[in-house]
Amino acid sequence: MTWLAVAAGGALGSLARHVINQFVQPPVLRFPIGIVLVNVAGCFIIGLLAGAMASTRLSLSQTGREFVFVGLLGGFTTFSAFGLDTFALARTSPGLAITNVAAQVGGGLAAVWIGYLIGAKSS
Secondary structure, eight states, X not given: OHHHHXXXXXXXXXXXXXXXXXXXXXXXXXXXXXXXXXXHHHHHHHHHHHHHHHTTSOOOOHHHHIIIIIIIHHHHOTHHHHHHHHHHHHHHOHHHHHHHHIIIXXXXXXXXXXXXXXXXXXX
16 A cells, blocks of 8 residues: 555646646746745745644555655655755754755766766767
8 A cells, every 4th residue: 555655746846846846947948936836835845844743733544655655755856855854853953954965966967967977978
């Protein structure tokens, strides 16, 4: 059941991301405002839900949590999971939070660059 919940949530989240990006992103604007909106909204939603669960104002079953956090929000934006993980680390270990940001952002950009260079290389 968990696998189906994650798959269904992922499909809905991905569709929502695409719809928002298509409606928000002006074709002439090079800056990815649609994706910025999706990432910030996803971070707000994951923070809101995590806070509501921590305060016991919201209770979700394990399958419900997997549907919402892993599937729906994961399909909508994995940046929200990055934001929540970094926030949790910052509360107890600021050094690890900084390391997480550097590793994810720096490592991700480096991986895109290296992958692009390999992919674009002529045979």
